Amino acid sequence: MTDITSTSAKGGPASGHxxxxxxxxxxxxxxxxxxxxAAATLVPLVDQMNPDASTLAAGGPVDLDVSKxxxxxQVVVRWRQRPIFVFHRSKKTLDTMQSSQMISLLSxxxxxxxxxxxxxxxxxxxxxxxxxxxxxxxxxxxxIPLFYPDASATTPVSNWLGGYxxxxxxxxxxxAGRVYSGVPAPYNLPVPPYRFVNDTTIRIGENPxxxxxWDFSAIRQL
Amino acid sequence: xxxYSTYKPQSPFMQWLERRLPIASLIHSSFIAYPTPRNLNxxxxxxxxxxxxxxxxxxxxxxxxxxxxxxxxFAFDSVESIMxxxxxxxxxxxxxxxxxxxxxxxxxxxIARGMYYGSYKExxxxxWILGVILYLLMVVTGFMGYVLPWGQMSFWAATVITNLxxxxxxxxxxxxxxxxxxxxxxNPTLNRFYSLHYLLPxxxxxxxxxxxxxxxxxxxxxxxxxxxxxxxxxxxxxPYATVKDAFFIGxxxxxFAYFIFYIPNYLQxxxxxxxxxxxxxxxxxxxxxxxxxxxxxxxxxxxKLAGVIALGLAIISLAFLPWLDTSRVRSANYRPAYRVFxxxxxxxxxxxxxxxxxxxxxxYVIAARILTLYYFGFLYVILPLLGLFETTKPLPNSIxxxxxxxxxxxxASAPASGA
Ligand code: HEM
Ligand code: FES
Numbered sequence: 207m208t209d210i211t212s213t214s215a216k217g218g219p220a221s222g223h224x225x226x227x228x229x230x231x232x233x234x235x236x237x238x239x240x241x242x243x244a245a246a247t248l249v250p251l252v253d254q255m256n257p258d259a260s261t262l263a264a265g266g267p268v269d270l271d272v273s274k275x276x277x278x279x280q281v282v283v284r285w286r287q288r289p290i291f292v293f294h295r296s297k298k299t300l301d302t303m304q305s306s307q308m309i310s311l312l313s314x315x316x317x318x319x320x321x322x323x324x325x326x327x328x329x330x331x332x333x334x335x336x337x338x339x340x341x342x343x344x345x346x347x348x349x350i351p352l353f354y355p356d357a358s359a360t361t362p363v364s365n366w367l368g369g370y371x372x373x374x375x376x377x378x379x380x381x382a383g384r385v386y387s388g389v390p391a392p393y394n395l396p397v398p399p400y401r402f403v404n405d406t407t408i409r410i411g412e413n414p415x416x417x418x419x420w421d422f423s424a425i426r427q428l
Numbered sequence: 429x430x431x432y433s434t435y436k437p438q439s440p441f442m443q444w445l446e447r448r449l450p451i452a453s454l455i456h457s458s459f460i461a462y463p464t465p466r467n468l469n470x471x472x473x474x475x476x477x478x479x480x481x482x483x484x485x486x487x488x489x490x491x492x493x494x495x496x497x498x499x500x501x502f503a504f505d506s507v508e509s510i511m512x513x514x515x516x517x518x519x520x521x522x523x524x525x526x527x528x529x530x531x532x533x534x535x536x537x538x539i540a541r542g543m544y545y546g547s548y549k550e551x552x553x554x555x556w557i558l559g560v561i562l563y564l565l566m567v568v569t570g571f572m573g574y575v576l577p578w579g580q581m582s583f584w585a586a587t588v589i590t591n592l593x594x595x596x597x598x599x600x601x602x603x604x605x606x607x608x609x610x611x612x613x614x615n616p617t618l619n620r621f622y623s624l625h626y627l628l629p630x631x632x633x634x635x636x637x638x639x640x641x642x643x644x645x646x647x648x649x650x651x652x653x654x655x656x657x658x659x660x661x662x663x664x665x666x667p668y669a670t671v672k673d674a675f676f677i678g679x680x681x682x683x684f685a686y687f688i689f690y691i692p693n694y695l696q697x698x699x700x701x702x703x704x705x706x707x708x709x710x711x712x713x714x715x716x717x718x719x720x721x722x723x724x725x726x727x728x729x730x731x732k733l734a735g736v737i738a739l740g741l742a743i744i745s746l747a748f749l750p751w752l753d754t755s756r757v758r759s760a761n762y763r764p765a766y767r768v769f770x771x772x773x774x775x776x777x778x779x780x781x782x783x784x785x786x787x788x789x790x791x792y793v794i795a796a797r798i799l800t801l802y803y804f805g806f807l808y809v810i811l812p813l814l815g816l817f818e819t820t821k822p823l824p825n826s827i828x829x830x831x832x833x834x835x836x837x838x839x840a841s842a843p844a845s846g847a
Contacts, residue, residue: 256609349588427601
């Protein structure tokens with residue numbers, strides 16, 4: 207670069223007093239346009255890997271008639287390719303969720319981390335206590351936690367109180383999807399946006415009328 | 429370093445070519461006249477084995493690609509049809525699948541060799557770092573290949589491994605969605621993994637060229653860690669190294685063939701013969717054996733972000749070895765304390781590999797934590813301190829001296845002289 211500028215200086219007006227020449231300006235301007243151009247080219251090359259239009263379009267809301275789920279049972283539906291657990295909790299399960307023994311085991315018992323919409327930020331992490339709606343993806347590394355609703359001395363681990371157990375690296379969640387402390391999963395299971403369209407049907411993927419603007423991507427982590 | 433002979437083209441055609449593209453003299457000086465230390469042992473044949481295995485993977489991979497379909501509804505069936513319908517398809521797939529394992533076996537031995545003989549030390553730092561890059565590329569390539577048959581293990585390995593990125597605060601989830609091209613591992617993921625699985629081996633081949641180039645600039649290390657000083661310390665690459673490499677590749681292939689023909693599924697998980705089911709996680713997810721030590725480190729740490737950082741650091745730290753090791757003596761043969769700590773380190777890695785294959789409960793987690801602690805303790809505490817306090821054994825004056833001292837005279841061409 208020095209060589210070229212000094213050569214050009216011979217033919218052009220005197221320079222070399224530490225001032226930039228017109229040629230220096232051209233070099234810098236060219237390099238900058240080139241850099242901006244290269245960055246602009248990267249945008250499509252990188253963005254093409256994001257979910258495409260058809261994937262996004264297939265992510266619309268899903269309806270489920272919850273009255274068909276027997277008490278103590280769980281149904282799994284898919285919303286945006288993700289398994290959604292819909293759990294019809296029994297009275298006993300609701301008692302476990304409130305017991306001090308269970309709460310003492312949990313890492314975030316009051317759901318302080320935003321892993322649920324505001325209308326599910328309560329002790330049962332749902333709109334109606336008897337119906338739990340959760341994204342069934344372990345917040346550790348994405349396995350599907352197994353459903354063990356009943357207390358058991360041995361299964362899946364000793365002194366089990368009931369809830370979800372992830373087979374991959376042993377994370378444990380209570381029946382409301384609240385994560386235990388001392389397990390690899392860092393956060394509670396997410397609650398997707400959903401609302402009751404009538405007394406018995408939920409629509410997953412839509413907020414209730416009173417908080418229409420809540421955005422699912424605001425959760426801390428899927 | 430000077431070679432033994434210089435290439436002089438004989439035929440008029442070769443002379444004509446030499447003036448236009450001196451490729452024959454490049455090959456001659458790199459692979460024929462190139463001087464190699466005369467005391468290299470069989471641990472030095474693994475570089476040749478690795479090059480050979482890369483060739484095996486590329487040839488079988490390109491052929492498999494002629495029959496494989498990267499689409500979620502057909503991928504599993506296309507691999508099954510390779511196994512049942514395509515002529516010799518079973519053989520090609522078993523070579524490729526077991527080839528990945530043997531490729532990794534060779535690379536681990538190759539890395540261990542480098543650590544034992546201090547091959548990463550000045551002036552071989554760049555050569556060593558290129559090696560770590562090659563290993564990283566192999567890890568990524570092997571992982572993406574494992575996803576292609578689209579069995580249960582393929583799917584869930586893809587899910588768990590891509591989710592490692594979700595540990596990163598803030599940018600984690602967008603990165604994972606970007607990697608998947610959807611809300612979960614699916615068809616876009618399979619497609620891009622196929623594209624990259626095809627591409628990366630050729631990138632590896634390119635980096636291998638740089639690796640060998642760097643090797644030929646600084647020369648090979650050797651079991652004494654003393655640099656060659658005179659021509660008596662070296663022999664020509666051809667025939668000495670070529671024949672020795674070829675002989676050991678032959679032995680390696682016998683073991684390789686035993687796996688291919690007698691126990692082709694020994695290293696596979698039976699769950700991967702079940703088509704991928706996004707609705708059901710297998711009860712026990714384990715990665716391929718060659719990732720197990722790192723998987724054990726991940727699971728040993730009860731915090732997600734810390735676990736992922738430890739996993740990454742465990743691999744990346746290898747690149748820092750030239751600066752973590754403060755001793756100027758290369759070979760462990762002359763560093764009695766280092767030798768013991770290093771052999772325990774190798775045992776710890778194997779132990780972690782075993783623990784990574786077991787269910788993460790009680791005693792296994794505690795054992796994994798202890799070994800993880802040793803892994804990092806060795807790299808970041810023992811290595812830097814040892815170089816300052818250790819008493820090393822006296823080094824031989826030259827390679828030829830060490831060869832002649834240790835056993836019977838190595839040959840008439842090498843008179844005993846210290847120099
Ligand atoms: C660095 C070298 C390579 C490594 C370590 C590697 C590794 C793997 C692994 C572990 C699998 C899964 C095998 C199984 O369980 O069935 C696989 C599959 C596959 N690979 Fe590679 N591979 C390499 C190079 C290549 C190349 C160069 C190509 C193509 C040009 C290729 C094409 C394929 C195809 C089509 C499959 C799917 C068929 C199958 O599963 O057998 N591979 N690879
Ligand atoms: S994915 Fe659930 S514990 Fe790791």
